[in-house]
Amino acid sequence: AQSVTQLGSHVSVSEGALVLLRCNYSSSVPPYLFWYVQYPNQGLQLLLKYTSAATLVKGINGFEAEFKKSETSFHLTKPSAHMSDAAEYFCAVTIYQKVTFGTGTKLQVIP
Amino acid sequence: DGGITQSPKYLFRKEGQNVTLSCEQNLNHDAMYWYRQDPGQGLRLIYYSQIVNDFQKGDIAEGYSVSREKKESFPLTVTSAQKNPTAFYLCASSQGGPSGNTIYFGEGSWLTVV
Numbered sequence: 001a002q003s004v005t006q007l008g009s010h011v012s013v014s015e016g017a018l019v020l021l022r023c024n025y026s027s028s029v030p031p032y033l034f035w036y037v038q039y040p041n042q043g044l045q046l047l048l049k050y051t052s053a054a055t056l057v058k059g060i061n062g063f064e065a066e067f068k069k070s071e072t073s074f075h076l077t078k079p080s081a082h083m084s085d086a087a088e089y090f091c092a093v094t095i096y097q098k099v100t101f102g103t104g105t106k107l108q109v110i111p
Numbered sequence: 112d113g114g115i116t117q118s119p120k121y122l123f124r125k126e127g128q129n130v131t132l133s134c135e136q137n138l139n140h141d142a143m144y145w146y147r148q149d150p151g152q153g154l155r156l157i158y159y160s161q162i163v164n165d166f167q168k169g170d171i172a173e174g175y176s177v178s179r180e181k182k183e184s185f186p187l188t189v190t191s192a193q194k195n196p197t198a199f200y201l202c203a204s205s206q207g208g209p210s211g212n213t214i215y216f217g218e219g220s221w222l223t224v225v
Contacts, residue, residue, distance in 0.1 A: 009151065032211045043115075043201055043216030044154075051211050090153065097208040103153040 002027045004093045006102035014110050019063075019078040021105050023091035026072060032094040033074040035065055038104075039087045047089070050074060061085070081109045113138045115217035117202050123225045124189065124196065132187045132220045134202035140215070142208055143185040147171060148199040148219075157200075160185055161208060189222060197224050 007022040025031055032051050036044040048059025055067040061084075065076045076089060086109045091102040115136045124130045136143065142161050146154040156169030160179040174193025179185055185204075189196045202217040 034213070036216075041219070043117075043203075043218050044214075045216065046213050049213060092214075094210050097210045099156075099214065101154040103151060 002031065002093050002095045002098065002100050004091050004100050004102040006089075006091050006105050008105055009103065010106045010108065012108040012110060013081045015083055016080050019076070019081045019085065019107065021076040021089050021091075021107065023065075023074045023076065023102060024072055025074065025091075025093045027093060027095050029095055033065075033067060034092040034094070035059065035063070035074075035076050036090045036092060036101075037061075037087050038090065044090060047076070081107075083109050083111065085109055115202055115204055115215060117200075117217035117220050119220060120218070121221045121223075123223050125225060127191045129188055129190050130222065132189070132200055132202070132222070134185045134187065134217060136183050136185075136202075136204045136215075136217075138204055138206075138215060139182070140204035140206050141182070142205045142212075143179065144203040144205075144214065145169075145175070145177065145185070145187045146201040146203065148201060154201065157187065196222055198222060 004025045034049045035047040038044045048057045050057050050067045058064045063078045088104045088106045090104050118133045144159045145157040155171050157175050158177040160166035176188045200220045203214045205212040205214045
């Protein structure tokens, strides 16, 4: 069975600091991996996705994520946090047409 | 603009009532989904449909029903059998199944039991 774990339900960073949101997955076959962002009271929108091409994936708004098979991880990073990055972030894994979402990480950006 | 439209944004239900949440998409996507979102629990799949006139139960289908009579429409009915319906509901769609395909979401609907 597939699963996805997001470490830390809340993460706080200072404006301009590195953002690191962690995601680990379990799967017996190569997965498709996604990061979505959700702003308050809105739906989710895609940040980036991994579909077995390059292991370093670049997304919108300066975010990127690296697929590490040996660590079963797909952590999301951004070199410098901006106030507008404050939102909830969801990691998702898709295998055999079944998508599983993580429980989300709320990012707080401190001025 | 292409997208997914959910209505209403806010809905209040009295005990024992059925309510229907509307979802319309103009992306020409084959697959549509309904998710329920509760704080700290992420998204849980209620129902999904891969093609018109066909749908499957997700992880938490009890107390909910759907129909898929048209490609662009996938309404969700929350029945009185759903004992704890207060939540944020998200409709979504994708071209084909979710494997490798981006899932696009609507803006969501808040349902509150009063």
